[in-house]
Amino acid sequence: MRLIVQKYGGTSVGDTERIRNVAERLIETQREGCHVVAIISAMAGVTDNLIKLAHEVSPHPTERELDILLATGEHAATALTAMAVNARGGKAISLTGAEAGILTNRTHAKARIANISPRQIHELLADDYIVIVAGFQGQSAEGETTTLGRGGSDLTAIALAGALNADACQIFTDVDGVFTCDPRVVADAKKLDEIAYDELLEMAGAGSKIMQSRAVEFAKKFGVQFEVRSSLKADTGTIAKEEATNMEDIVIRGVSIDRNQAKVTITGVRDQPGIAGRIFSAISEANIVVDMIVQNASIDGATDISFTIHEDELEQAKNLLAPVVHEIGATRLMATRGVAKLSVVGIGMRSHSGVAARLFDCLGEGAINIQLISTSEIKIAVVIDGADVERAAQLTHEEFGLATLMPAVGSMQPLG
Amino acid sequence: MRLIVQKYGGTSVGDTERIRNVAERLIETQREGCHVVAIISAMAGVTDNLIKLAHEVSPHPTERELDILLATGEHAATALTAMAVNARGGKAISLTGAEAGILTNRTHAKARIANISPRQIHELLADDYIVIVAGFQGQSAEGETTTLGRGGSDLTAIALAGALNADACQIFTDVDGVFTCDPRVVADAKKLDEIAYDELLEMAGAGSKIMQSRAVEFAKKFGVQFEVRSSLKADTGTIAKEEATNMEDIVIRGVSIDRNQAKVTITGVRDQPGIAGRIFSAISEANIVVDMIVQNASIDGATDISFTIHEDELEQAKNLLAPVVHEIGATRLMATRGVAKLSVVGIGMRSHSGVAARLFDCLGEGAINIQLISTSEIKIAVVIDGADVERAAQLTHEEFGLATLMPAVGSMQPLG
Numbered sequence: 109m110r111l112i113v114q115k116y117g118g119t120s121v122g123d124t125e126r127i128r129n130v131a132e133r134l135i136e137t138q139r140e141g142c143h144v145v146a147i148i149s150a151m152a153g154v155t156d157n158l159i160k161l162a163h164e165v166s167p168h169p170t171e172r173e174l175d176i177l178l179a180t181g182e183h184a185a186t187a188l189t190a191m192a193v194n195a196r197g198g199k200a201i202s203l204t205g206a207e208a209g210i211l212t213n214r215t216h217a218k219a220r221i222a223n224i225s226p227r228q229i230h231e232l233l234a235d236d237y238i239v240i241v242a243g244f245q246g247q248s249a250e251g252e253t254t255t256l257g258r259g260g261s262d263l264t265a266i267a268l269a270g271a272l273n274a275d276a277c278q279i280f281t282d283v284d285g286v287f288t289c290d291p292r293v294v295a296d297a298k299k300l301d302e303i304a305y306d307e308l309l310e311m312a313g314a315g316s317k318i319m320q321s322r323a324v325e326f327a328k329k330f331g332v333q334f335e336v337r338s339s340l341k342a343d344t345g346t347i348a349k350e351e352a353t354n355m356e357d358i359v360i361r362g363v364s365i366d367r368n369q370a371k372v373t374i375t376g377v378r379d380q381p382g383i384a385g386r387i388f389s390a391i392s393e394a395n396i397v398v399d400m401i402v403q404n405a406s407i408d409g410a411t412d413i414s415f416t417i418h419e420d421e422l423e424q425a426k427n428l429l430a431p432v433v434h435e436i437g438a439t440r441l442m443a444t445r446g447v448a449k450l451s452v453v454g455i456g457m458r459s460h461s462g463v464a465a466r467l468f469d470c471l472g473e474g475a476i477n478i479q480l481i482s483t484s485e486i487k488i489a490v491v492i493d494g495a496d497v498e499r500a501a502q503l504t505h506e507e508f509g510l511a512t513l514m515p516a517v518g519s520m521q522p523l524g
Numbered sequence: 525m526r527l528i529v530q531k532y533g534g535t536s537v538g539d540t541e542r543i544r545n546v547a548e549r550l551i552e553t554q555r556e557g558c559h560v561v562a563i564i565s566a567m568a569g570v571t572d573n574l575i576k577l578a579h580e581v582s583p584h585p586t587e588r589e590l591d592i593l594l595a596t597g598e599h600a601a602t603a604l605t606a607m608a609v610n611a612r613g614g615k616a617i618s619l620t621g622a623e624a625g626i627l628t629n630r631t632h633a634k635a636r637i638a639n640i641s642p643r644q645i646h647e648l649l650a651d652d653y654i655v656i657v658a659g660f661q662g663q664s665a666e667g668e669t670t671t672l673g674r675g676g677s678d679l680t681a682i683a684l685a686g687a688l689n690a691d692a693c694q695i696f697t698d699v700d701g702v703f704t705c706d707p708r709v710v711a712d713a714k715k716l717d718e719i720a721y722d723e724l725l726e727m728a729g730a731g732s733k734i735m736q737s738r739a740v741e742f743a744k745k746f747g748v749q750f751e752v753r754s755s756l757k758a759d760t761g762t763i764a765k766e767e768a769t770n771m772e773d774i775v776i777r778g779v780s781i782d783r784n785q786a787k788v789t790i791t792g793v794r795d796q797p798g799i800a801g802r803i804f805s806a807i808s809e810a811n812i813v814v815d816m817i818v819q820n821a822s823i824d825g826a827t828d829i830s831f832t833i834h835e836d837e838l839e840q841a842k843n844l845l846a847p848v849v850h851e852i853g854a855t856r857l858m859a860t861r862g863v864a865k866l867s868v869v870g871i872g873m874r875s876h877s878g879v880a881a882r883l884f885d886c887l888g889e890g891a892i893n894i895q896l897i898s899t900s901e902i903k904i905a906v907v908i909d910g911a912d913v914e915r916a917a918q919l920t921h922e923e924f925g926l927a928t929l930m931p932a933v934g935s936m937q938p939l940g
Contacts, residue, residue: 124580131581158600164540165547165604166611173610173618177603180596184574187593188581194589195582202589 110275111233112137115147115243115265119282120339121185122152124192130280130339131192131200134238138198143233145272147243147265148189150181171216175245175255179205182242182261190240200238203228206247208239209271210264212254219246219254221263221326224271241268259320266323270332277334278345281318284338285345286311288510289363293501296511300361301344304351307361310453310487324348351455359456359463360508363501366449369399370422371479371491373414374429376439379406383436384413390428396421400449400482400489410439414480416491419445447479448497451489452504464488470507476500526691527649528553531563531659531681535698536755537601538568540608546755547608547616550654554614559649561688563659563681564605566597587632591661591671595621598658598677606656616654619644622663624655625687626680628670635662635670637679637742640687657684675736682739686748693750694761697734700754701761702727704926705779709917712927716777717760720767723777726869726903740764767871775879776870776924781913783864785815786838787895789830790845792855795822799852800829806844812837816865816898816905826855830896832907835861863895864913867905868920880904886923892916 114137121127130146138144158177162169169177186202193200209225232239243261246254256263262279269277286308289297303311305328309321318336327334327348337345377383384403391398401415417425426443433441457463467488471478476499480491492500505511530553537543546562554560574593578585585593602618609616625641648655659677662670672679678695685693702724705713719727721744725737734752743750743764753761793799800819807814817831833841842859849857873879883904887894892915896907908916921927 124577127581161540161600161604162607165543165608168611169607170610173603173606176618177600177607180600180603183599184577184593184596187589187596188577190589191578191585191593192581194586195584202592 109141109143111143111145111272113145113147113265113269113272113274113277115261115277115279116149116189116339117261117281118149118152118155120280121148121189124188127151127185127188127192128196130189131196131198133339134189134193134200134240135196135198138238142275144238145229145233145268145274146189146238146240147261147268148182148185148240149243149261150178151185154181154184172252175216176253178255179242179245179253182244186240186242190238193238193240198238199236200240201232202240202242203232204242204247205245205264206251206253208241208264208268210246210267212246212248212256214248214250214252214254216252216254218257219248221246221256221267222249224267226268226271229268229272257320257322259323262320262323263326266327266332266334267330269334270326270330277332279319279334279336280339281336282339283318283336284341284343285336286318286348287362289501289505290365293365293498294363294505294511297505298511300346302347302349302355303361304355304455305348306351306455306486307453308348310451310484311362311364355455357456358454359460360452360454360510361456362453362510363504363508364451364453365497365501366399366451367494367497368419369416369447369449369491369494370419370425371414371416371444371447372422372425372429373412373442374433374438374440375412375442376410376437377413378437379409379411386436387413387429387432388415390432391417391425394424394428396425396428400480400491402480402482416447416449416480444479446494447491448494449489449491450497450500450504451487452508453487455486457486457488466507467504470503471500474499474503476503525557525559527559527561527688529561529563529681529685529688529690529693531677531693531695532565532605532755533677533697534565534568534571536696537564537605540604543567543601543604543608544612546605547612547614549755550605550609550616551612551614554654558691560654561645561649561684561690562605562654562656563677563684564598564601564656565659565677566594567601570597570600588668591632592669594671595658595661595669598660602656602658606654609654609656614654615652616656617648618656618658619648620658620663621661621680622667622669624657624684626662626683628662628664628672630664630666630668630670632668632670634673635664637662637672637683638665640683642684642687645684645688673736673738675739678736678739679742682743682748682750683746685750686742686746693748695735695750695752696755697752698755699734699752700757700759701752702734702764703778705917705921706781709781709914710779710921710927713921714927716762718763718765718771719777720771720871721764722767722871722902723869724764726867726900727778727780771871773872774870775872775876776868776926777872778869778926779917779920779924780867780869781864781917782815782867783910783913784835785832785863785865785907785910786835786841787830787832787860787863787907788838788841788845789828789858790849790854790856791828791858792826792853793829794853795825795827802848802852803829803845804831806848807833807841810840810844812841812844816896816907818896818898832863832865832896860895862910863907864910865905865907866913866916866920867903868924869903871902873902873904882923883920886919887916890915890919892919
């Protein structure tokens with residue numbers, strides 16, 4: 109009998125009507141002759157509300173207690189889903205992360221999975237139960253509830269699919285799959301049938317937040333194939349897998365864009381060990397997420413360092429950096445709002461030269477100025493003016509033939 | 525070192541400001557040189573909301589899953605309370621009912637406590653923790669989460685106080701204690717310093733819903749003294765205990781009233797075995813709570829049966845009973861809305877005769893007609909017209925000298 113792991117995010121169980129729909133889909137999947145394990149997130153909004161309450165009682169909530177608090181969101185959603193299955197004539201039972209056998213280290217709030225002992229799940233499946241597992245959580249060896257970090261239900265699903273040796277792992281979400289570009293920006297963007305883990309990782313880091321990156325890394329490490337698909341339609345989605353040989357024929361899988369970015373440049377930075385550390389510790393202590401970092405070769409013992417952050421955090425970053433700039437004897441701090449990042453991603457880049465040149469030429473012909481460039485093995489990212497980003501995405505999408513290239517073409521549709 | 529168990533209900537932790545106040549009180553109690561164990565209910569409204577969600581996904585929610593769902597309310601409140609204590613420089617840790625060692629039978633939704641193993645609590649107290657325990661819940665021998673029924677946090681507190689051999693058990697609520705009568709009805713009603721378990725039980729059953737009856741029964745069975753007091757003031761409240769010898773000097777401890785009752789009378793009921801059962805099974809199957817039941821001696825093989833229910837359930841009861849009245853060959857079904865019940869309670873009744881006569885005379889002198897009478901060993905209850913109930917309470921309170929009688933005088937203040 110096939111064993112299918114299905115993961116439903118917070119939006120898919122956002123109200124009781126949607127929970128009833130999920131229950132229906134679980135029963136249908138079982139009726140098709142499958143063993144079914146469902147991973148459920150907290151109902152949309154619940155986790156944010158619990159975090160708000162925690163911060164009302166404490167400026168720095170005790171991590172142990174915060175994990176217990178947040179885990180209740182998934183406990184409630186799994187219990188409701190199990191009730192809904194039972195109410196429709198199915199046979200379901202809910203399990204906490206601990207009961208599902210998910211053992212983690214003791215790092216509260218961002219625990220890492222140490223081991224999975226799915227004995228109880230196997231027993232319940234053998235008794236024809238649909239097993240509903242609380243996502244996002246586990247238990248330390250000391251018996252303490254731990255959580256896996258934001259978006260951790262993806263990780264629960266993929267790790268359980270691996271441990272159960274499942275025949276399929278389906279990540280249900282509110283998009284149809286992974287696209288060559290956001291269809292709202294590029295009208296002829298195509299849904300991809302397949303994507304390599306590495307491509308999905310680069311895209312997840314490039315503004316297309318379909319999956320928790322740690323979950324994709326875990327899938328890659330243990331070779332767990334999974335499918336990203338819509339919880340609202342019956343259509344198949346996009347399968348994430350290790351790269352296949354023919355995948356390299358596709359130079360670029362997709363184009364991602366990140367809007368509302370700000371660019372910060374510090375000029376005249378002395379080229380000495382420890383200086384960059386001083387700059388970025390000041391920012392990371394305030395939990396400001398830095399995206400691209402670019403440093404050029406130094407001339408006369410001094411260099412410029414640029415990086416991008418979200419526009420909303422620019423004021424705070426400027427205030428934090430002003431004394432640092434003075435302290436390290438740099439020349440100036442320059443900040444630009446309203447920029448955007450455009451990334452092209454594809455494992456085919458490894459074997460095809462000239463991708464960067466094609467991208468830069470294409471943007472240049474469109475009179476789009478490139479402000480920063482950063483590359484990884486399978487990604488090229490540029491910072492451009494925010495006003496240009498849609499046109500840049502359309503030009504790039506066309507340049508690399510993403511709407512027509514076969515067998516599998518494209519990029520990711522952001523959730524936001 | 526003294527060990528104090530404190531229980532805070534849903535209103536006392538109804539928002540994060542109140543949770544911070546509870547945290548402050550816990551820290552103060554510890555600073556006074558006590559070991560502190562706090563039992564916390566779900567934040568006000570949370571349990572009702574969870575029940576609503578459950579009924580939206582299922583007409584008959586699976587009891588196992590409903591217990592898991594409802595238990596999350598207390599988990600969240602205990603975690604928030606522990607965070608609040610820690611944020612104010614205290615040292616607290618939250619425990620689930622299972623972690624607190626509360627072992628129950630496997631009857632979901634209304635589990636009975638089988639055993640308590642508070643080893644972990646003792647260890648944490650020895651490490652100077654303020655131990656915050658989730659009320660209302662336990663765990664079966666099979667490791668399943670169970671709940672103790674509505675108001676079960678009272679039971680958790682009293683059972684833990686007994687198992688821990690606590691020096692004091694304080695039930696914090698939004699009233700100042702147990703009163704000789706509702707102060708909104710009788711202006712000179714007095715707060716009682718002491719009350720016997722039996723008196724509190726009869727009062728709890730007579731409309732003064734300060735405590736879960738099962739909790740009081742448990743306290744009586746195991747001799748756990750406890751104090752009902754206000755979470756908003758520093759004043760002492762009312763101590764519930766086994767009767768002391770001098771308690772019998774007080775004839776009547778208090779006057780309770782129940783408004784919005786309805787009286788149902790079935791006349792011409794054949795005096796045969798099984799007939800009363802037919803009547804009341806029809807009603808109990810619809811979960812209508814019947815309060816007083818009165819049946820007179822039969823004349824010529826037929827009798828009348830009367831009982832009281834809440835006014836809101838009268839229509840449903842009439843619909844259910846109409847076919848039954850026909851089936852058992854009774855003469856008539858009569859129903860009266862807008863009646864009220866007045867009860868006088870006191871263990872002193874056992875040794876003082878003439879209490880009933882004094883009550884009836886006093887009401888008669890006030891021209892208040894008595895429609896039904898029912899008595900237990902320490903309670904006399906009468907049904908009267910709802911319009912008369914406040915005056916009846918004032919007359920009765922005066923007749924038995926409840927405002928002036930020393931050492932301890934009175935009745936209970938309803939929460940509603």
